[in-house]
Amino acid sequence: MSEELYKEMAQCIIDGDSDISAELARKSIELNMHPLDAITKGFVIGVNYIGDQFGKGEAFLPELVMAGEAMKAAVAVLEPELLKLGEAREMMGKVVLATVEGDIHEIGKTLVGTMLSASGFEVVDLGVDQPADKIIGKALEIDAQIIGMSALLTTTMVRQREVIEELDKEGLRPRIKVMVGGAPITRDWVEKIKADGYSEDAIGAVKIAKDLVGKGDQ
């Protein structure tokens, strides 16, 4: 019985269907299935499958994004149940993500967020045009280990440095690690502003984030 349900759960993630994933999550609660079982033996299998296919070049970005959305929908239903049981899903770490102030380039940052979520990070994506105090404030509020900043303009990349300087001033590093990215960001720049990590794409961003939280081997 539950084997059957696990299969359906994995399948709805693969199909990227958020309606069905939420419905199956509710069904698992009715059936008194442990929420962690529903996640790890059901839904996550689907996420891993799509991730795998994506890595092989057989699944594409929209499928990955939709799988992520379907996963989120299921977790949203199951999380309150977990809390009731006094348990929590084990996460890789918490990340606050934003495009810096004065900059409205969105897609690259969003993709980084999607990949991080799909890899088990809890991601708060603040959106574009975000000032330093908002970014740092949110990181403190959720006790994030990582701040990720996207900047695609040569005129806005300096904001990345401002955030890092502010964090240093407040003595918040190395508690909070900073990773950066975007079109004009080079290794030189990363060294100059003393960021903790940088990547040219979203897959690389996941690797960096894992390293930064000391889980590089997972």
Next chain:
Amino acid sequence: MPREGLMSQKNIKTISNPKLKLEVLTKEDVQKIHNATLQIIEKVGVRFPSKRALEIWEAVGAEVDHEKKIVRVKPQIIEDAIKKAPPAYKLAARDPQQDLQLDGNHVNLGTDGCGVEVIDINTGEKRTSCLQDVRDIARIADATEEVAFHWVAVSAQDAPVEARGLHELKAVWESSTKHVQTESIYNVEEAKAAIEMAALLAGGKDKLKDRPVLSLMQCTAPPLGHDGGSLDAALLAAEVGIPTGFMTMAACATTGPTTMAGNLAVGNAEVITATALLQIAFPGAPVFYAAAQTASDLKTGAYTGGGPEDFLFGAATNVLADFYNIPLSMGAFATGAKEPNWQAGLEGAMSSFMASVVMSDMLLGCGFLHGSRIWSYAEMMMDCEIFSIVHKMMQGIEVNDETLAMDSIANVGPGGHYLAQKHTRKHMRELFMPQFMDRRPYSEWETKKDDARDWALSKARKTLKEHQPDPLDEKIGQEMDRIIKSVEK
């Protein structure tokens, strides 16, 4: 016929009187896209995060959601506004002999803009771009007949952030007498200063309408949005008659629908609403349509810039701009290639041909690699040659008594050759003479192993060494410095 001689300006080669045609969209297709666009604008709405813009919309009776900054507009308002846009006007140059016509009968090539790295012309190393690069590139472009006008090619990353766009503008004006279009002025402070600087060249702010030596290109913010700073800067420019355009870069599957028709409609809604806004605020202000739509890479989400979708967008967008009867600035020559190679050549050739065959008024732009990020002098020169080839192709095949060459055919008869014919001598220079194509004997190549890239780079180096443009009036230069200083913190 010497049609080129009649049309060309001083040291500028533009495509005109085209003989090739392409029908990429039928009349019905365009009408469908237009209807979809109006429906999007009325029902879904477009985001205008600018107080000034929202007030303008509200005053004409558009539905304005102040919290979300989304505007929904009735079709009639949009259609009436667009009709006020002038169908043709000129882009003035520091040297009036280099003014450009945006009249539907000229394709003018520009350099690409806002790069972040440069392949150094001497060392060949990739490095961060700086102000001197802006000057050097503009000076070479000034000498090159293919380049009709400038975008600020790369970002002057050694200039202060708050006035960077202004330092860049001055650098181009110092280095060239051709028209300058900027895509790096996107806030009120810099826009005000840029207008003052342009006014110095035009002989007064009130003269800018007549002699717009500067034009402005702003990006829309797909899907269905705009950037506040860009809107406010555009409104300032339109007010004084500086030609202003909005460019959509909606990319299939990320910032736009996956299907090309839907992507065109989304991009069109962005451009058309911004254009209508400028016409409502300043009826008759010179505006242009701009676009660089593309597909997203399905594996990475990257903005591909290049590929068959790009080429089709290049042709289709001009049909839309023609429908609205305003000039078009079309993104071409985009490539993801990391060096000037097969991919770069292919993408440059296809995209520039498709955008030219439909007579895009402005064709952007030569010189970039790696998705509009890395400037390469070799790439610039080879892109120019591609433009020249397209220029030649657009002249088509002329058929008349002279070109049928009946006399020399009779003279030569069966057998023999045409090398000694007067007719040959008279017309031989009409055949295309490439600068960078390898047609040498194999053995010669074998000893040198060089190719187009080497020759293109040599030409750029030689030009940089030798070409000195007419200098900018010293007093004007000083005034410009003063304006720039006033913006610096």
